[in-house]
Amino acid sequence: MIVTFPHMGNVYIGGKALMDDLGVDVVVPPLSTDYALEIGTTQSPEFICSPLKINIGNYVQSIQKGADTVLITGSCGPCRFGYYGVMEKEILMDMGYDVDFIIFEAPDGDIGELIRRMQKATNTRNIAKMAKSIWVAQGIIKEADRIERRMLHLEAVEEDKGTIKKIRKQFKNQARLAKGSKGMRELLRDINSKLDKVLIDNEQKPLKIGLIGEIYTLIEPYINLHIEEKLAALGVEVDRSLCVGEWVTEHLVYRPMGLTRDKKIRKAAQPYLDRCIGGHAWETIGYAAHYSQSGYDGIIQLLPFGCMPEIVAESILPTIQKDYKVPIMTLVLDELTGEAGYMTRLEAFVDLIQRKKERRERHEA
Amino acid sequence: MRHRNLFMGIDLGSVSTNILLIDENEEVVEKLYLRTQGKPIKILQEGIKEIHKRLSPEDTILGVGTTGSGRNLASMIVGADVVKNEITAHGVAGLKEREDVRTILEIGGQDSKIIILRDGIIHDFAMNTVCAAGTGSFLDRQAARLDIPIEKFGQMALKSTNSVRIAGRCAVFAESDMIHKQQLGHNSEDIINGLCQAMVRNYLSNVGKGKEIKPPILFQGGVAANVGIKKAFEEALKEEVIIPEHYDVMGSLGVAILAKENWEKSNATDFHGFDLVNVKYEVKSFQCEDCPNQCEVVQFLNNGEIRGRWGDRCGKWSELKNTRENLLA
Numbered sequence: 001m002i003v004t005f006p007h008m009g010n011v012y013i014g015g016k017a018l019m020d021d022l023g024v025d026v027v028v029p030p031l032s033t034d035y036a037l038e039i040g041t042t043q044s045p046e047f048i049c050s051p052l053k054i055n056i057g058n059y060v061q062s063i064q065k066g067a068d069t070v071l072i073t074g075s076c077g078p079c080r081f082g083y084y085g086v087m088e089k090e091i092l093m094d095m096g097y098d099v100d101f102i103i104f105e106a107p108d109g110d111i112g113e114l115i116r117r118m119q120k121a122t123n124t125r126n127i128a129k130m131a132k133s134i135w136v137a138q139g140i141i142k143e144a145d146r147i148e149r150r151m152l153h154l155e156a157v158e159e160d161k162g163t164i165k166k167i168r169k170q171f172k173n174q175a176r177l178a179k180g181s182k183g184m185r186e187l188l189r190d191i192n193s194k195l196d197k198v199l200i201d202n203e204q205k206p207l208k209i210g211l212i213g214e215i216y217t218l219i220e221p222y223i224n225l226h227i228e229e230k231l232a233a234l235g236v237e238v239d240r241s242l243c244v245g246e247w248v249t250e251h252l253v254y255r256p257m258g259l260t261r262d263k264k265i266r267k268a269a270q271p272y273l274d275r276c277i278g279g280h281a282w283e284t285i286g287y288a289a290h291y292s293q294s295g296y297d298g299i300i301q302l303l304p305f306g307c308m309p310e311i312v313a314e315s316i317l318p319t320i321q322k323d324y325k326v327p328i329m330t331l332v333l334d335e336l337t338g339e340a341g342y343m344t345r346l347e348a349f350v351d352l353i354q355r356k357k358e359r360r361e362r363h364e365a
Numbered sequence: 366m367r368h369r370n371l372f373m374g375i376d377l378g379s380v381s382t383n384i385l386l387i388d389e390n391e392e393v394v395e396k397l398y399l400r401t402q403g404k405p406i407k408i409l410q411e412g413i414k415e416i417h418k419r420l421s422p423e424d425t426i427l428g429v430g431t432t433g434s435g436r437n438l439a440s441m442i443v444g445a446d447v448v449k450n451e452i453t454a455h456g457v458a459g460l461k462e463r464e465d466v467r468t469i470l471e472i473g474g475q476d477s478k479i480i481i482l483r484d485g486i487i488h489d490f491a492m493n494t495v496c497a498a499g500t501g502s503f504l505d506r507q508a509a510r511l512d513i514p515i516e517k518f519g520q521m522a523l524k525s526t527n528s529v530r531i532a533g534r535c536a537v538f539a540e541s542d543m544i545h546k547q548q549l550g551h552n553s554e555d556i557i558n559g560l561c562q563a564m565v566r567n568y569l570s571n572v573g574k575g576k577e578i579k580p581p582i583l584f585q586g587g588v589a590a591n592v593g594i595k596k597a598f599e600e601a602l603k604e605e606v607i608i609p610e611h612y613d614v615m616g617s618l619g620v621a622i623l624a625k626e627n628w629e630k631s632n633a634t635d636f637h638g639f640d641l642v643n644v645k646y647e648v649k650s651f652q653c654e655d656c657p658n659q660c661e662v663v664q665f666l667n668n669g670e671i672r673g674r675w676g677d678r679c680g681k682w683s684e685l686k687n688t689r690e691n692l693l694a
Contacts, residue, residue, distance in 0.1 A: 033659055162680065169679055172655075226678060318575035327489060340434040341476065345492055348452035352487045360488060 001100075004062035005071040006055040006271065007032050009219030009244045010148065013175050013184060015071075015139035016064065020180035021133050024123045027067040028176060029058035036061060041092055041335060049168050049304040050223060051216040052084055056091055065233035071121050073248075074105025079309055080278035088162055135360045136181050142245035143188050147171070149240070150195055155232035156206035156349050165229070167194050169299065171265055206237040207353055210291030212284045213302035215242045217333050224302055224333060225342055239296075241287035263344040265290060272316050279309030292324035298353040299326060305334035327353055368423040371395070372628065373416075374621025375443065376454070376614065377405055377435030380474025380502055381587060384412045385617040386420075391461060391625065395419050396614050401474075403660060405435045406646045410443060410512060414642040425427075429636045430454075430620030430630040441665050441673055442646055444637035447623045454619030456480050456487045459583050461622060462609040466675075467579040470598065470606070471615070472568070472588035479573045491572050501587045503536045507543065511553055518557060522593025525558030533563030541592040561593035565601050580604045585615040644668055 002025040005015055012028045019026035030036070036057025037050075043060075044053045045292050059070055070092075072085045085103035092099055102121045105116040115127065122130045155164040171191050178184045210229060217224050218240055231238045240245050250260065260266070265286030266274075273285045284301060301317060303310035321328045329349050331342070369388055376383040378401060386395040399412050430447035431439040432454040440448045451473075459469040460482065469480040477500050481489040493500070508515040529551045532542040539560065546556055582604055588594055589612040598606045611618055628634065645665040652659055662682045665673040674682040 031658070035659070165680055229678075260583070315575065321489075329491075344434065344450045344452065344476075347450040348487075348490060351450065351453045352490065355486050356488075 001028055001069050001123065002067045003071055003102075004059065004067035005030060005059045007220065007222075008216060009221075010141050010144040011248075012246050013144045014137040014139075014245070014248075016176075017178070017181040017184040018122070020183075021136070022122050022124060022130075024121075027062045027065045029170075030064040032058060032220060036222075037335065042074060043095055047306060048087075049080060049219075049307050051081070051304060052088065053335075054220070054223060055084065055088055059088065059092060059099070060095070063092075063099060067099070069100040069102060069121075071102050071104070073102045074107075079307075081279070100196050113232070119145060128357035133181075138245060139336070140181060140188070141182050142243075143185075143250060144175075145243040145245045147191055147195070149243070150192075152228055152232060152238045152240075154195060154198050154200060155229075156235055156237040157200045157202075157204045159201045163198055164232070165215045167198075167230075170194075173340050195255050204235075206235055207297045207350065207357065208237045208239065208295070209295045209298045209300060209350075209353070210233050210287060211238060211240045211300055211351045212291070213241075213280070213300075213313075214284075214304055214307050215244075215247060215280050217302040217304050218242050221283060223341055224331075227300070227302070227331075227346070230343070230346055231350070236350060239291070241291075242283060262286070268293065272319060273313075277309055277312055278309060281309035281313040284310060284313040285320070285325065288313075288317055288328060289321045289324075292320060292326040295327060297357055298349060299328045300349065301328065301330040303330065303332055305332050327356070368425070369421075370425055370427050370461070371420075372621045372625040373426055373429045373443075374454075374617035374619065374624065375409070375431045375439050375616075376433040376451070376616035376620070377401070377409060377431065377439040378433040378451075378474055378616070379435075379476075380505075381613075382408045382412055382435075383614040383617040384409075384416050385611075385614050385621055386416065386426075387618070387625065391622055393611055393618065396611065396617075398613055399437075405438060406442065406648070409439060409640045410646070410659035412442070413639065416641045417642070425633070425682070426619075426636050428624035428634045429490065430617075430622075430624035430627070432616045432620045438648075438665075442637075443641060444635040445624075446627045446631070446634050446636070447620055449620050449623055451476070451616050452478060452490050452492075453487065454616045454623070455585055456482060456490075456619070457622050458583065458608070458611075458615040458619035459483060461546070461618065462583060462615075463581050463607070466581050466583050468582040470568070470573075470582060470584045471586040472500060472584075472594070473586040474593075476500060476571050477568055477586075479568075479576055479578075481576055481578075482652045489576060491574075491576065493572050494572060503539075504560075504564075504588065504591065507540070507557075510540075511557075513553070513557075513570060516590070519561070519591035519595070521554050522558040522561045522591075523596065525554040527555050528562060529555045529559035531556070531559040531563040533567035534561075539563060542622070558593060558597075561591070561597040562600075564594060565597040569601060578604075582606050584608050585612050587613050589613070653682065655681070 004027045016028050028270055032054050037331055039060045040053030040057040043056055074085055085101050089101045102117050119125055124130050151164050151168055158164055174187050178187045228238050268289040269282055269286035276282050294312055317328045366694050371386045374385045382399045382401045388394050397412050399408050401408055429443050429445045431445040432451050434450050436448050455471050459466045471478045477493045479491050505515055508518045529546050532538045543556055557622050584606045595606055598605055619622045645668050650661055650663045653662050658678050660677040662674055663676045664671055
């Protein structure tokens with residue numbers, strides 16, 4: 001068994017460490033590129049959301065390197081993602097790739113089945129060993145998320161422009177090579193200590209933008225055209241509402257037990273939307289209200305073209321914008337990789353919130 | 366002839382390239398509207414040559430601003446002091462036209478935008494998402510297909526007595542709908558009027574959704590020349606729609622004003638001078654194979670020498686641009 005999994009932000013960092021620790025052979029697909037998208041678009045239904053297309057591209061590239069088993073999470077939320085695993089298996093079959101799929105979900109709340117699937121993927125019957133490794137892996141993903149967040153905050157105020165860009169590049173290159181959780185932890189420690197040494201300009205008070213929306217488009221830099229780096233280059237401090245580490249623990253640990261860690265966000269969403277309508281619409285609305293309450297200068301929503309839950313959320317956002325007077329912009333992402341129009345929107349948005357902030361400060365002074 | 370201090374605004378768009386000069390009172394002195402024709406560098410050089418001819422030797426250019434999707438390219442060529450996105454540029458120009466403007470509808474070649482202003486600043490904006498239906502290039506195409514000069518397209522819509530419903534959601538659907546309606550025997554005037562209404566409907570539900578459209582409303586961009594669209598907007602919004610005198614070059618007017626503001630602060634300009642029309646500019650691109658990102662790196666050459674690179678994610682190539690001064694030395 002040689003496993004692979006689709007890219008989704010830092011998942012590969014924890015995923016690789018986990019499989020290395022358990023002695024399972026793993027192929028990490030090359031980071032998502034135009035080539036992966038090209039494979040995906042020629043083989044997937046035209047109107048499917050773009051994450052599925054990228055997934056297919058990732059799998060094919062991994063299969064070409066010898067992978068024969070795909071790991072993917074399922075979801076019970078009423079969104080197409082819940083059927084990704086099943087559909088993707090069919091698509092690969094049509095392409096002539098007969099690979100095994102292990103879908104992490106508890107069908108009809110059957111936790112036993114979820115555990116059996118995890119045992120299969122991790123190639124061990126020892127539940128304690130498996131649980132420990134998963135715990136370690138999710139810790140690594142969370143730490144990687146924390147580092148990413150830290151880099152974003154620092155990038156907006158770094159004294160020597162370009163320092164963070166270099167560290168980020170180093171991080172990405174080395175993460176693919178690090179062996180097991182030990183190697184990965186060493187790398188994370190090393191990056192953290194590098195970040196400790198980054199000189200910051202205390203004079204700068206950067207604009208703050210919160211990113212909300214569908215999780216895959218938020219997390220995967222290829223699909224969101226590296227929005228975080230682009231905003232940082234415009235001198236903006238970015239906070240991303242959803243991180244993959246939290247998502248993994250939420251969906252693999254809390255939700256199957258009927259629990260949630262999203263209480264705060266659900267409360268913030270309550271005046272606008274008080275139930276799950278699929279995908280991440282609830283979180284999108286909750287974080288929009290949360291960022292508005294926390295003094296952010298602007299909010300940007302990201303969604304893959306045709307994503308139903310986010311379209312519903314988009315129609316609620318003008319009400320939040322009206323209530324809090326914080327500008328909100330929506331960016332729809334699809335196959336388009338031409339960045340000119342995208343940059344125009346980002347620059348104009350930053351211009352807008354900059355002027356608003358200046359005016360407010362003049363008013364207060 | 367009297368000596369004039371002038372500021373240049375360049376809007377290098379996908380469909381049109383506009384060059385405009387204003388004087389110190391922000392009055393438009395010269396303007397030029399050219400078709401980009403997919404050759405931005407050549408057209409821009411020709412345009413600047415033409416503008417130069419119209420000036421007297423006494424005139425001085427004190428500042429240059431660029432906007433439009435080709436703003437960075439234009440900036441490399443002319444040496445711009447201000448490089449601004451189209452939204453800010455259109456907002457600035459709209460405010461110059463009407464201080465109290467609260468809504469700007471802008472439809473250009475590939476983009477359509479709505480800009481909401483309150484108390485003299487941009488409050489909110491939106492641009493068309495993944496589809497270019499309802500923009501100038503689509504109208505152009507339909508005019509060509511019906512063999513009607515684009516300038517007369519709007520006038521024809523006004524002659525309609527009975528509008529035909531056309532699907533406006535997508536350019537491809539709209540075109541097949543128009544062909545079907547035409548085969549049923551509807552006359553061109555009615556079909557064109559139907560198309561204008563479809564475009565406005567699409568604009569308002571796609572670009573303008575959720576926005577509070579309040580008067581005064583300005584209609585800018587090349588498509589504002591189309592009286593059929595103007596009328597359809599007025600019918601749909603039940604408000605007067607004002608078309609500024611320089612509606613087709615508002616972006617370049619906006620950056621010219623910003624260039625003037627910049628000069629007032631800095632008293633300096635990066636303008637390369639009118640000799641730039643004789644320089645041979647080239648753009649060459651290659652795919653960097655050093656990492657999985659495989660970025661398409663664009664190289665900008667000036668008389669065969671590399672003056673700038675962009676398009677890479679990691680900065681390996683574009684950072685060389687920062688040493689432009691070294692390269693020039």
